[in-house]
Amino acid sequence: MSNETIGSVEHQVSGLTKLAGEFTRQSSDEQAHNQQLLEIASLLLPTYGNQWNMHSLVTLKRQSLSRILYYNELYRKIIEIPGVICEFGVQWGATLAQLINLRGIYEPFNPSRKIFGFDTFEGFPVVDEKDGGFSNVGDYAITKNYAETLEKILTLHESFSPISHVKKFELIKGDASLTIDDWLEDNPYAIVAMAIFDMDVYKPTKTVLEKILPRLTKGSILVFDELNCPHFPGETRALDEVIGIRNLSLRRFPHQTYSSWAVFGE
Ligand SMILES: C[S@@+](CC[C@H](N)C(=O)[O-])C[C@H]1O[C@@H](n2cnc3c(N)ncnc32)[C@H](O)[C@@H]1O
Known part of the structure; x- marks a missing residue:
């Protein structure tokens, strides 16, 4: 090889x-x-x-199946929690697509469970010294104009579940540290039932977490994909500075290395 x-x-x-x-x-x-x-x-x-x-x-592969099982567990935790799902860091959309499919399985008649995906679709736009020198601008970049292809893929996924004439997902392109402001203003109704942080790096994780805190309810699920992760220290730092690690009961899933989740307010 x-x-x-x-x-x-x-x-x-x-x-x-x-x-x-x-x-x-x-x-x-x-x-x-x-x-x-x-x-x-x-x-x-x-x-x-x-x-x-x-x-x-x-x-x-087993690793991909583990990821699906993990999100299956997480999705089941929000069924009684009102609100939307926000994924910060979408990349190819592997998780976003599974969330749309899990919604089709568990909540086929809940059009209020809108799913928002935030990404530059051009990789990391910014890294900070708190990211420990492991990451570079442009890491995790994907093919050019991929957001258009993902839009088509997700529309097709929605078409295989009920109420498919109502579009229930949205891709928000750009640096999430900046696009989050417009999103909050454009969606004043939105409660965040589940926020998934998978941007890996410090600055956008900190900014977005700070800004969505007022939209969480007790019981909302916070998901962090790179917590306690030596090569992505920025995510832990961001969580610690905004909420404080000791203020959450963090949990992990046995088949995911660095992913952690917590129930907000517990
Ligand atoms: C590990 S990937 C996400 C993988 C995806 N959640 C999944 O499960 O397949 C990290 C993503 O975060 C995005 N990202 C990093 N910093 C960002 C920022 N400031 N604004 C928006 N997206 C960002 C990158 O473009 C990249 O696509």
């Missing part, structure tokens, strides 16, 4: 490798197996026929 096929190795920290702007803990064997699976999956995809989506589960 050459580095060309798996992306360039830019940085190594505490057993992690940074490949094309994203951290991974995969060994070289795992990277090779990952690439083999990708090659097989790419060849198979056009051959599955009408049930392609179901059949493509044959190449879904």
Whole structure:
């Protein structure tokens, strides 16, 4: 396996490798197996026929299944909490798509559960010294104009669940530290039932958390994807400065490394 096929190795920290702007803990064997699976999956995809989506589960990895199970657990916690879901840090939309599908499963007749996704869709716009020197501007960037493709994908996902003529998601493009102000003004009704912080870095996490606090109710779920994470120290710092780590009962899911969640007000 050459580095060309798996992306360039830019940085190594505490057993992690940074490949094309994203951290991974995969060994070289795992990277090779990952690439083999990708090659097989790419060849198979056009051959599955009408049930392609179901059949493509044959190449879904344990790690991806764990992520779905995690969000399944989290979604079930907000069913009795009024309000919208905000995901800060969307990237390719893997989590946003699952949230739309979980809504279709658990709350098919709740059009008030709108789902908002905030991202630059151009990677990190800013990093701070509190991010510890591990991250760079532009990390986690995706392909150009991807937000338009994601809009189509999410619209299709909505079409497979009830009340699909009502659009119940919105992508907000730009630096979330800035777009959050307009969002709060444009959505004065919105209570935030679940806020997912997955921007990884200090500054936007701190700013957005500060600004949405008044829209949380006791029982809202706060989700942090990189807490207690050596290579993304900024997320822990941001939470500590805004709410205080000791003021939340943080919990983790056994199959996610750095993800933590807490019930606000408990
Ligand atoms: C780890 S990815 C998110 C992954 C996604 N939540 C998922 O589960 O697939 C981090 C994302 O945060 C975004 N991000 C970082 N800083 C941001 C900021 N200030 N404003 C908006 N998005 C930001 C990046 O563009 C990147 O797409």
